[in-house]
Amino acid sequence: MRGRPKSFRRWVLTGALVGCGPTVADPDPAASTSATSSGAGASEDTSGDDATSRTSVADDAGSTGGGGPSQTDACAAYLSCAAAATPAELGALLDAYGPEGTCWQSTSEVARQCDMACGAGLAQLQDAFCDEPACGAVACPSPSDGAIPGAPVIVSVSWTSPPGCMPGIGSDVQFTIDVTDPDHPVSELTFSGQVIGCVGALDAPMSSLVCPNAAPYTGEVEVSDPDGNADAIELLIMPCVDGSAP
Secondary structure (H helix, E strand, C coil): CCCCCHHHHHHHHHHHHHHHCCCCCCCCHHHHHHHHHHHHHHHHHHHHHHHHHHHHHHHHHHHHCCCCCCCCHHHHHHHHHHHHHCHHHHHHHHHHHCCCCHHHCCCHHHHHHHHHHHHHHHHHHHHHCCCCHHHCCCCCCCHHHCCCCCCCEEEEEEEECCCCCCCCCCEEEEEEEEEECCCCCHHHCEEEEEECCCECCCCCCEEEEEECCCCCEEEEEEEECCCCCEEEEEEEECCCCCEEEC
16 A cells, blocks of 8 residues: 655644543634634645645556557558568668557557558558559559550651652651550640751651751650640651651
């Protein structure tokens, strides 16, 4: 049993000794009443101090004892997902969120914050690895669901000179742009480009430019889609020589 404060023991002992002695008339009843009240007050105050002490110890035991925080379901799910999706990062995550991680060695507030972090981390992995079974295999979004659509990709740009082309004599050069886009047909794509020194624009999948064939010419082609995504490629045209890029 926890010992009472010394002041309280002294008060009890004094009272017991008084009770055992001979009865003596109190010369000042008011003073006796005041002293009694004062003694009672002292008893109540020290009892309050003792209760406060017990509460403090109980709190400390709750924060460090065997009944403290433990790994949450959110953190267990996060680690399972990370082990499959980003195994290189698993070691550091285990140190914090694993069953023996630092998150569960501190206060309940720290554990609560760790639990929230695990939930946010799991949501990010589910977005990035939507088809990973260990992450819950949530439905992957499509462009129609508001996801970021794919960009066009220029597979190649090729050009051909007419038969009998001679350096220094202008001629038509035919250009063909091969492009793909994951969510738009070629008819919805915008083509733009030019070859410096040649007349005309590369504004369609197939275009014809007039080049003087006097020297090498540089140019560029860009293809964009309605979503604002684009791809571009640079060109180097030699006089009367068929070629392609890249």
